[in-house]
Amino acid sequence: MSSTKYILGLFADPDEMMNGIDTLQKNSVPIYDVYTPMPIHGIERKLGIKDSRLGYAAFMFGCLGGTTIFSMAYYMLVQDWPMNIGGKPAFAIPDFIPITFEWTVLFTAFGMTLTFFYATHLFPGRTPRVMDLRATDDRFVIAIDAKGNIPHEDITNLLKEAGAVEVKHNDRKYVSYE
């Protein structure tokens, strides 16, 4: 039993990497994930990745922010301490709109950032999960879960044929942890 956990195919060129994905898919090798230093158009569709739900989270955070400040302003200016400002009624909705808008935007921005951090396991101070360090620099990496995908030699050959400049058999999933 080999101790390899993940097989990484490192490509120097995005087109060759796309070719590598095609080759693997043709041979029914499931791809765990792909890491690239830059966004590549059309790769989500190719890998069958579902649409991001970040937008829905943003919408919910926005609604939350809007309702929070609107209720707060209502409680403060209408219930708790009504004031006469320029002869306007205490519950003057147009006055509430700028702050409601601001809090909607604020909650959306912070909420989306936090959701993104949560979903990607990123957080300031936390070591990021990286399978190959050069994937953030000049290598396009296809990762294959080694467990159950045997024989490893065949996969290595497929990647090499597709144009991989290097194939790694890693014993650990993330190289960034020491």
Add this chain to the structure above:
Amino acid sequence: MNNSHSFDEQFEFKGRARTWSLIMIVIGLVGLIFGFASGAGERTFANLLLNGYYLSCVCICGIFFCAVQYVAQAGWSTAVLRVPQAFAKVLPYAGIILLAIICAGLFITHTGPNEEGKMTSIPYLYKLWALKGVTIKGNENYDAIITAKSGYLNIPFFLIRLVIYLGSYSWLGRLLVKYSNNEDELGGMFNYNKSFKVSVIFLLIFGFTVPLFAFDTIMSLEAHWFSTMFGWYNFAALWVGGLSVITLTLILLREAGYMQWVTEDHLHNLGQLMFGFSVFWTYLWFAQFLLTWYANIPEEAAYFYRRWEPQFKPWFWLNIIVNFLTPLLTLMSRDSKRKVSVLKVACIILICGHWLDYWQMIMPGTVGPQSSWAVEIGPIEICLFVGFIGLFIFMVSSALSKFKSLVPKKHPLLEESLHHHL
């Protein structure tokens, strides 16, 4: 990627589209005749101004769209550029129609009440400042506020300004179309660079003059009142209205079998612009409203007071619901921007919505309230709007059919546009 489109296909304006546009023009003419025959001359003139202004704004938006794309060096829009270019080609005619309406409204007079309620001979349009003797002390029409503004707001200078705005926009729009046509013949970067320069000049002129265009044409109907937000508010309406018309035209052309290279990615982009600028329009609408409402200075509040008369109030609120909530709720999600049927409905709602927007800017200060809110929008309004839609379809389709190709086929960024992916 499928690149087997025939870029040499030409638009043919015939059959049902042509018949329907002519029928719509006839409906407009019937509305026009009915308006004058039923004694509602002022109302008919106000509607003519409304539709003439809307028509010009949509055509100006075509040039603005092209200019923004050139200056931003945007690649995605090349595939759709012929449609705004066709709008640009129509602007000279739209401008002449608007000028004709304004001249007729200024110089044809009828008997009506002046500001003091005395019956006198007043022009059909701009009755507040264009009536005779308004600046002569001791005259029965004398108005001190208008007299103070008359250095700017007098008939000759007013007409000269309108000719300058519409003339310069039309001329620069023509140049953009001409360079694009030359590019189709010659290729290379020469015409693209020239278009870039012309676009920069256009945006510079447009940015400074479009608020004045709105001040002159629409805000001066209520010349006692002013708002510095008004110009940008009108610009936002022009941009959203024009984008909706561009998108709807593209959708209809696609459905008719033309421009198959326009994908849902291009429509998605246009949907984003419509959505974003609807919010921008609301922002400006609200910025104008909140300050007036809060400060409550009588001379400023008079404008909204007139729109809060019971005959106008339902329409006033409908305006903000249609033009803000509809795009907000229908166009927010990615999927709905990519679904042509949803986008089409949103375009139609926004086009009607911005007609309502212009309508509530114009009517309270010209015709004034009718007997109830329900008869505010009657056969004259509907027929004339339909007539101008017909006129627009006829002119734009004729302009489009004169292009030798429905895409600038040697545009340097064409490939990028064909592979546009969102």
